[in-house]
Amino acid sequence: MADNLQMWTDLGMDVDKHDALCQVLPTAFGDVYLSQENRPEGMGFYDFVVADIHGIRPSELIEAQKNGRKVFGTFCVYVPDEVVIAADGIVSGLCGGSQFWVEGGEKVLPKSTCPLIKASVGARLDRTCPFFRIADMYVGETTCDGKKKAYEILGEDVPMYIMDLPQMKREKDIVKWAEEIKDFAAKVEEFTGNKITVEKLNEAIHTINEKRKALARIYETRKSDVIPISGKDALLVMQIAFFDDPARCAEMANKLADECEQRVKDGVSVFPAGTKRIMLTGTPLAIPNWKLHHIIETSGAAVVCEEMCTGTRYFENLVEEDLGSLDEQYMALSKRYMKNNCACFTPNDARIDDIVRLAKEYNVDGVIDTNLKFCCLYDTERRNVERALNEAGIPVLGIETDYADSDAEQLRTRIEAFVEMLG
Ligand code: BJ8
Numbered sequence: 001m002a003d004n005l006q007m008w009t010d011l012g013m014d015v016d017k018h019d020a021l022c023q024v025l026p027t028a029f030g031d032v033y034l035s036q037e038n039r040p041e042g043m044g045f046y047d048f049v050v051a052d053i054h055g056i057r058p059s060e061l062i063e064a065q066k067n068g069r070k071v072f073g074t075f076c077v078y079v080p081d082e083v084v085i086a087a088d089g090i091v092s093g094l095c096g097g098s099q100f101w102v103e104g105g106e107k108v109l110p111k112s113t114c115p116l117i118k119a120s121v122g123a124r125l126d127r128t129c130p131f132f133r134i135a136d137m138y139v140g141e142t143t144c145d146g147k148k149k150a151y152e153i154l155g156e157d158v159p160m161y162i163m164d165l166p167q168m169k170r171e172k173d174i175v176k177w178a179e180e181i182k183d184f185a186a187k188v189e190e191f192t193g194n195k196i197t198v199e200k201l202n203e204a205i206h207t208i209n210e211k212r213k214a215l216a217r218i219y220e221t222r223k224s225d226v227i228p229i230s231g232k233d234a235l236l237v238m239q240i241a242f243f244d245d246p247a248r249c250a251e252m253a254n255k256l257a258d259e260c261e262q263r264v265k266d267g268v269s270v271f272p273a274g275t276k277r278i279m280l281t282g283t284p285l286a287i288p289n290w291k292l293h294h295i296i297e298t299s300g301a302a303v304v305c306e307e308m309c310t311g312t313r314y315f316e317n318l319v320e321e322d323l324g325s326l327d328e329q330y331m332a333l334s335k336r337y338m339k340n341n342c343a344c345f346t347p348n349d350a351r352i353d354d355i356v357r358l359a360k361e362y363n364v365d366g367v368i369d370t371n372l373k374f375c376c377l378y379d380t381e382r383r384n385v386e387r388a389l390n391e392a393g394i395p396v397l398g399i400e401t402d403y404a405d406s407d408a409e410q411l412r413t414r415i416e417a418f419v420e421m422l423g
Contacts (some may be wrong), residue, residue: 004055006128007062011133018128021100022054032294033232038270040126040229040263042256046236049244053287057092057243058130064090065136070192073135075120076143077340078165081246082319083185083421085204087194092131093242094138096120097286099403101128109146113403114375116286117146122231124154131243134212137191139184141165144377152187161187167345169338178327178334185330201329207246212315214250215241216256218329221264222304223362228263229256230270231278231303232293238310240286240319271302276422279362280384281355282370283306283378289403292370295412301419305362307355313340343377351381352388365422366395366417373402395422 008015029050049056061071072084073094081091096105096119104122105113123129140151145236151160163180166173185196218237221228237256241249263269280292280299286309293303306312317339318330341351359367369385371378382398389396397418401407 003059004052007059008054008130011058011130012127013130013133014127017126018054020251021098021128024100025053026051028288031264032290033236036230036232036270038268039233040256040259042252042259043229043233043236045252045255046233046240049240050236050288054130058134060245061090061092061131061134067135070136071134072188073131073138075138075147076141076342077314078141078143078337079163079341080181080184080337081140082201082208082333083181083188083196085207085246086196086201087185087188087192089188089192089194090245092135093286094120094123094131095122095242095284095286096136097239097289097403098123099405101126101381102403104128109150112374113146113150114283114372116284116372116375117150119286119403121153124157137161138161143342144375146374159191165344166338169345169350174331174334174338177338178331179349181330181333181337182327185326196326197327198324198329201320201326203348205321205329205333209318209321211241211246211250211253212318214253214257215315218253218260219305219315221257221260224264225273225363226264226267226269227271227275227277227302227304228260228268229296230293231280232290232297233307235285235290235293235303235306235310236287238306238314239285239373241314242287242310276301276365276419277304277363278302278419279305279307279355279364279367280311280370281367281373283375284309286310291403291405291408292368292399292401292411295408295415296368296419299412299416299419301365301415301422302353304364305358307351307358309340309342312354312358313342322370343375343381348381348384352384355385356392356394357386359389359392364394366397366418368397368399368418369411370399370401 070089084091101122102117104126124132139161141163142165166176200262209411317336319336323329385394
């Protein structure tokens with residue numbers, strides 16, 4: 001702790017303000033996570049990471065920086081980690097998921113901005129998150145308008161590179177994204193001083209594919225009637241995957257997947273037989289946003305899948321490996337990343353198809369479509385989501401919420417009624 005304090009001071013953090021966050025997080029984690037029964041033993045690693053979330057990984061990153069490596073902070077699953085890793089850089093996800101940071105964001109952003117953006121900006125400007133201090137460069141992307149404008153504000157405080165993401169998925173858009181990835185690679189080479197070679201990019205593509213496969217193995221076990229891991233725990237694994245070392249992430253996820261597979265074989269479920277199975281779809285749940293999972297899983301249901309960027313969108317689809325030239329590799333990356341289905345694209349039919357497909361694959365009783373307040377993209381897309389689920393005969397509940405606890409009881413009432421309606 002004393003070492004952490006020195007590190008946070010050296011990072012220029014507002015340690016007094018940060019103390020307030022350090023005081024509430026362990027209680028919140030204890031209430032939401034440690035109160036669960038019969039968790040897989042493999043969750044011990046993730047509990048350990050959260051117990052010192054602003055200490056362990058930040059000190060690893062600082063150590064790497066001392067050895068000349070650069071840290072790139074990202075906000076979106078369209079930014080290809082592979083390119084950074086191929087130049088011996090490190091990627092750290094930066095999306096803010098705590099109400100604690102929202103107030104700081106509201107000092108410079110309209111109140112009617114989504115909480116994910118407000119929290120991300122607040123965490124940087126209030127100097128209360130080490131990850132936001134450590135990153136040498138932020139990488140933004142032209143997804144939603146709120147993020148685009150927020151990047152201009154963040155760019156006054158930290159080196160910022162923006163990737164111009166197309167908003168349609170025609171052949172020419174995929175070519176354009178490949179070009180954009182190539183430009184990003186040139187920037188990463190310049191910033192790190194390291195050349196990206198075909199071999200290095202192949203290795204990086206392999207590393208991230210292995211991480212995707214490991215996470216997919218855990219999700220695969222959630223399709224079973226026996227539910228070997230709670231939705232809350234699966235969400236935590238995904239949230240930590242955004243900033244952990246990718247090889248370690250794959251190793252720990254594979255260990256957890258081994259255990260979950262064994263639990264399925266042995267019939268070990270964390271929920272009683274007959275518990276209603278829920279899939280969540282919508283905007284991402286950045287750490288430590290555990291609100292909805294906690295409410296659902298203490299309302300007689302289990303979350304078995306998340307069609308979200310902190311869920312299936314993060315690991316589905318692999319990048320083609322072992323290609324012989326950088327241009328082919330950039331195109332392969334583009335093809336894979338353009339299979340992500342964010343509501344900033346139009347049309348976005350593939351997401352609607354995915355939701356129905358996943359609801360069937362995970363054998364869910366109902367879907368909760370959850371959107372962060374003031375995210376008009378996902379809010380507007382709800383119409384298509386509900387229509388497709390209605391046509392497929394799958395019950396759906398639409399929810400809009402933020403990071404504050406003020407609506408928790410109201411949400412609980414609605415979710416309990418929905419679960420009861422599922423029979
Ligand atoms: S690919 S979902 S991570 S942009 S919730 S900030 S869209 S107003 S987070 Fe996202 Fe990339 Fe899309 Fe995924 Fe804007 Fe909406 Fe806020 Fe959002």
